[in-house]
Amino acid sequence: MAFASVSAAALAESAAPPLPPEQVFALDVQRTPTGDALHLGFNIRPGYYLYRDRISAKADSASVSLAPPQWPDGEVKHDPNFGEVRIFREQAVATLPLPTAGGEWTLRVRYQGCADAGLCYPPQTQAFRVSADGVRPEQGGLAGALGVRSAAAAPLMTSALLAEDESARVARKLAEDSLALTLLGFFAAGLLLALTPCMLPMVPILSGIIVGQGASAPGAGARGRAFRLSLAYVLGMAVTYALVGVAAGVSGVLLSGVLQNPWVLSGFALLFVVLALSMFGLFDLQLPAGVQGWATHLSNRIPGGQLGGSAGMGVLSALIVGPCIAPPLAGALLFISKSGDVFLGGSALFVLALGMGLPLLVVGTSAGHLLSRAAAWYDRIRVVFGVVLLGLAVWIVSPIWLPAWDRLSGAESSAPQFRRIGSWLSCSRSCSRRAGNRCCSISPPTGAPPVVSSSATPLPTRPSPPSCRPGACCAPMSPQPARLTASCWRVSVCSGRQQC
Amino acid sequence: MSRRLPLIIVLLLAVAAGVWIAMRDAGGLARPDQRAEAVFASRLPDLKGVKQDLSAHRGKVMVINFWASWCAPCIEEIPGFTRLQDKYRDRGVVFVGVAIDEPDAVQPFVQKLGINYSVLTAEMAGYELLRAAGDDKGVMPFTLVIGADGKVAGSRAGIFRETELDQTLASLI
Known part of the structure; x- marks a missing residue:
């Protein structure tokens, strides 16, 4: 093993990688309400x-x-090599008087800080575009809006996603618990995941297998056969997730980072569209026939081949729905990669998948029984599945197209309502993908539902100090502590422990 | 056949995604050696401006420490490194300091701390090497231990305590 020579101490340290600087120091620049200075x-x-x-x-x-x-004094830190230095903790707000000269210009703020744990970040520079309309952080085009700046930024993204306070707390709590409790927790999490629409594609696939097999089976043993096929399917799925867990435990590479890739997202969205179209009956995927053919083919050679075919479909199904459940899976993978425990990683995700599979097992067993008598039920319900699958396809790729579309439509103000929905969608997606944070939203005084403002065209209802931007995650930050809970200030990255 | 085509497309996509993910994992596992090779491939100037080849230390146990004059924890751990360099000098252990800083800022610290191993300085190239060495956030101090076999034997973002590094080195020689 490549890591065998790593000393235990060094391994323990590498299990908790340092946070990316943008997760540690969040800088926000706002124009003051009077407009003659910046905060x-x-x-x-x-x-x-x-x-x-x-x-x-x-x-x-x-x-x-x-x-x-004009910064506050800060606190005094005594350093054996540098003497007394002044530092800021928690929050620091300065007022920067604005020159009277107008026009657009770029403000570059440079800062440098360290961790009490004994490491320092290199000097960081953040740029903000200052104009008459307001202040916005400079970003690198579409890629910046996506949060996928470059291949090199992907690990940062992943760690940003996983460094979020909530999941870190969950991971720490899990680490303290015993193995049995941990596995129980993963099983419960799996049950919850089973309730998400992400699992829908699995239902017709499994039903197809059971109908295909059940049709050729004698009536008396149909239910038992349906149960065995469902079990094989669920176990196939569980083994796949267990392998993912082992991979996470061994490599520490978090697969959710892979799933941020636009090409991967597009590929899976396409897959969901194909599945949806087949649900509408545009063409017949012939999953029953295909599986049956495959299973029959296998069972001609291998004993128990029909179960093997079902298990194989379970493996493929796990891969198909993988990106859909990636955000909740990220917390589990964080826990596993931090523990670096291969056995724990494999067993935890195996149990998680069993939890996800339990409802499938119930549905599979009962549906096999039901479907053998009333096939029409499936035909009616599958249109609903199709619509949901199309929705999922759109949702999967929304981090790609929504920011771009939002900017395009931001130039012309023809459909403000639609743009707001688009903004909110892109915001909620990018926020939850990036750091599990909430979106920046503001409640207009009229009691209408909260909206998210667009940077291109500020909403008329927008209160003056809080300003939000689509795609921005938010944390309250105010020069006046009294307003801390009331106002939502845009920061480039949310700290996670604060919310609007 | 045409009825099965969509199914085949679905299966191919799923398999392709699986292969892609598996390849990413394999890349993650292969990384430690790439880190060591990135170090050996570097040429950085010392305090006199003479470029030094880090591959000259191949075959020895090498401790490469990234630091900067403005980084308080970096300064804090360096005395431990100088003691360990003395202790292990005859046993094939070589320390190299890479200061991601200006030479003029580094020189006073080298004297004050009595650094008894070679200190190289680099700003942009230093950051590139730091990242290639596995510190993707650019935090300092960052220390990489490369065994005599040319493979990474340990790394540390943050202070590497003298006792821990001592144990690591003792296990490598």
């Missing part, structure tokens, strides 16, 4: 600090001359 606000994760004297703000334009930001 620079840092949200700093507990256990980390920023050096007060290493924060600088510069304008990229020669025509804009900035006074130095």
